[in-house]
Amino acid sequence: MRWHYEHQSESNILCHPSDEAAWKHFDRTYRDFASDPRNIRLGLCTDGFTPFEQSGKNYSCWPIILTPYNLPPGICMKREFMLLTVIIPGPQNPKSKIDVYLQPLIDELNQLWCEGVTTYDVRAKENFVMRAALMWTINVFPAYGMLSGWMTQGKLACPCCMERSKAFTLKNGRKNSWFDCHRQFLDTTHPFRRNKDAFLKNRIEISEPPPYFYGEEVLARSFRVGGMAMAKLSNRKQKRVVCHWVSSLKLLDGYASNLGRCVDMREGKLFGMKSHDCHVFMERLLPIAFRALSEPIWAAITELSHFCRDICSTTLREDQLTIMEVNIPMILCKLERIFPPSFFDSMEHLLIHLPFEARMGGPVQYRWMYPFERFLHFLKKNVKNKSRVEGSICEAYIVEETSTFASYYFEPHVTSRRTRVPRNDEGGTFNPEFPTISIFNQPGRLVGEAGRHYLTDKEYDAATLYMFLNCDIVQPFIKFCASMSTYVYDPQNMIEDELIRDVSRGPLRRLEIWNTYYVNGYKFDTDARSEGKSTINSGVCIRGTDYGQSEYDYYGILKEIVQLDFFGLPKKNCSF
Numbered sequence: 198m199r200w201h202y203e204h205q206s207e208s209n210i211l212c213h214p215s216d217e218a219a220w221k222h223f224d225r226t227y228r229d230f231a232s233d234p235r236n237i238r239l240g241l242c243t244d245g246f247t248p249f250e251q252s253g254k255n256y257s258c259w260p261i262i263l264t265p266y267n268l269p270p271g272i273c274m275k276r277e278f279m280l281l282t283v284i285i286p287g288p289q290n291p292k293s294k295i296d297v298y299l300q301p302l303i304d305e306l307n308q309l310w311c312e313g314v315t316t317y318d319v320r321a322k323e324n325f326v327m328r329a330a331l332m333w334t335i336n337v338f339p340a341y342g343m344l345s346g347w348m349t350q351g352k353l354a355c356p357c358c359m360e361r362s363k364a365f366t367l368k369n370g371r372k373n374s375w376f377d378c379h380r381q382f383l384d385t386t387h388p389f390r391r392n393k394d395a396f397l398k399n400r401i402e403i404s405e406p407p408p409y410f411y412g413e414e415v416l417a418r419s420f421r422v423g424g425m426a427m428a429k430l431s432n433r434k435q436k437r438v439v440c441h442w443v444s445s446l447k448l449l450d451g452y453a454s455n456l457g458r459c460v461d462m463r464e465g466k467l468f469g470m471k472s473h474d475c476h477v478f479m480e481r482l483l484p485i486a487f488r489a490l491s492e493p494i495w496a497a498i499t500e501l502s503h504f505c506r507d508i509c510s511t512t513l514r515e516d517q518l519t520i521m522e523v524n525i526p527m528i529l530c531k532l533e534r535i536f537p538p539s540f541f542d543s544m545e546h547l548l549i550h551l552p553f554e555a556r557m558g559g560p561v562q563y564r565w566m567y568p569f570e571r572f573l574h575f576l577k578k579n580v581k582n583k584s585r586v587e588g589s590i591c592e593a594y595i596v597e598e599t600s601t602f603a604s605y606y607f608e609p610h611v612t613s614r615r616t617r618v619p620r621n622d623e624g625g626t627f628n629p630e631f632p633t634i635s636i637f638n639q640p641g642r643l644v645g646e647a648g649r650h651y652l653t654d655k656e657y658d659a660a661t662l663y664m665f666l667n668c669d670i671v672q673p674f675i676k677f678c679a680s681m682s683t684y685v686y687d688p689q690n691m692i693e694d695e696l697i698r699d700v701s702r703g704p705l706r707r708l709e710i711w712n713t714y715y716v717n718g719y720k721f722d723t724d725a726r727s728e729g730k731s732t733i734n735s736g737v738c739i740r741g742t743d744y745g746q747s748e749y750d751y752y753g754i755l756k757e758i759v760q761l762d763f764f765g766l767p768k769k770n771c772s773f
Contacts, residue, residue: 199320200269202234211513213273214238214266214332217559223330235318236328237309238266242335242569243344245290248580258586259285259295260576261302262569266332270511274568276575277601277615281594284587295343306331335564338543354543357550361407364546367538375546376538382406382526382549389527395534409553436465439486443467446482447733450720451620453477455731473567480506497531504528508551513560522552623715636667641716643760648710650759660761661703670697704761711758724754 201215214220220238224231245259261283268278285291285298308314309329316327334344342349347356352364352373363378380389380402389395390402444460456478459470470478478486484499504525507517525548533541551561558564579593580586604613612618624642652660665671665681674684674697685692685701692698712726722734735755 198237198265198267199234201238201267204269209515211515211518211555211559212511213270214559214563217557219332219557220559223332227330230328230330233325233328234267235316235325236330239263239306239329239331240266240333240335240564241331242566243285243295244337244340244566244569244573246573246577248577248586249583254288256288256586257290258287258590259291259298260573260590261285261299262572264568266563274563276568276572279569279572281576281590284590286587292343333558333564335566335569337566338547349543355546355550357409358407358546359410364543370539372539373542374538375541375543376533377402378541378546379526379529379533379549383530384523387527389530396530433465435489437462438489440465440467442486443482447727447731448477449736450732450734452732457731472570476505476509480509493531494535497528497535500524500528501532504548508555509561511560511562513555515556518552518556522556525549525552619718621715621718621720623717636664636669639716641714643711643758644713644715645711647760650708650710652704652706652708657703657706664700664704664761668700670694671700674701699764702764704763708762709760711760714758721755721758723758724756 201213201220204213204215206212206216211217230236240263242262242264243259245257247256248258249256260281263280263282264274264278266273272278283298283302285295291298306329309327310331313326313328315324317324334341336344338349341347341356345356348354349356350373352366353359353362354364354373355362355375358378362375363381364373364375366372367374377396377400380387380396381404383389383402393399393401440460440462444457444462446456448456453474454471456467456470456474459467459474461468479502481502483502484495487495487498490498504521507521529545529549532545554564555561576590576594580589581593582589600613601615604611604615607613607616609616622642623640665675671681674681681701682703684690685698712723714721720734721737724735727733727735737753737755739751739753
């Protein structure tokens, strides 16, 4: 719980909410709270879900979840640290009555902020008064309107622009549009501001961007108020080409779901994509899928994809966020020159504010819905009694919390959910009794039935040269690469290290061939092994160098996984 206070981050780097401006401003404003690093910073999330299948009756259950942000990035936002505090019962959506259900939680949060509670510190072995502060809320946009009281529909849907928004209602479609609302965010000298043809006809933009409100201004206003769409392609043939490409696409195991199941070739559209699949499509696949479009259209879509990928990075740079804050208005203006006004609703407009929010709140993975959606899925699976939905959720959560707490006192050899073997288990650690070669210093696990193979002269020379160039212990003798063994075993050179002697003789010509290898938490399959599967794990990327000033990345397909054996060394330490 002290990690946020003790860690030292690099200047200009944002990797945790404690690195961002809002956290630091809070510490400067409330110095008595910040003086004790054991005080808790909380985030609140709420969202509704139906515990029944789509064919079941309508039922909306709304859990209220708290999560602490004092924790390091490796365990922050994990399921075991999410606190289920309130469950708003169904079957109806609480809507404007949500504040009634939240009142007990608000009272407890006020007590934690004003008075605190006596807590035992295991590390210091003492009692102290722990206080807590609610930093922000995390919601989908409709639930944001329920919690804040700000109407997230209509022309004033944007909670940042508010009444300074230039949204309008389409005459025929009767739909609110944010078309031509982004030129005001451009530099005052940008030529788009004076363009009268590419945006709204005969209109130039001279206004300044809406200001951001802080602190008391937001509080005063709160008292006064009380999915992915596939861009339309020009013809049906282009739609079919894109859908056929998606249906035949293979991604890494665990990277995304099987997108081929989300393709309707008859209608030429994508359906049933999960939110994570949409993010993968937006950040990685969008430029490839629409490469056949004309260059101006493809360039604008690609810039949008790169923006989404950069803003979702686990580590952000403040200077890069400043550049992104300048670029996103230009990207949206380019899209306005391509798509019709009905395409631009409040979701497309909110992209304009994401860089600023990232500078204030830190990396987005601490403030988006993914971890909480997975937690809601866990709650949904534990609804065993359909007539007592909330009771089933409470009982399952208490059992989960109790067992997780008890697992911290188990012996190291006892397996629990907290200490379970990861999905891609590489087999643990090396045996310290045997020496290891630097080029094979990562533990790995071979899977399947091994085959036999004898190296040809060309293969043997290539394997030996690669090992000598990348093995640290033979680097002092690299100039004798052609006759390494002769030089090392020469008594005049007085080289007595048995490991160097064994490596200098090179690998044995007889080796084993495998189809699957687990290493560094990743799974690698040969190209033949990946045939007939919906996923592919045979792609590899190796960072190479010409030993000069430039570096190159080499991409390829994994054809074979071989295990080299050396004289005097255990073969389990020499796999690649």
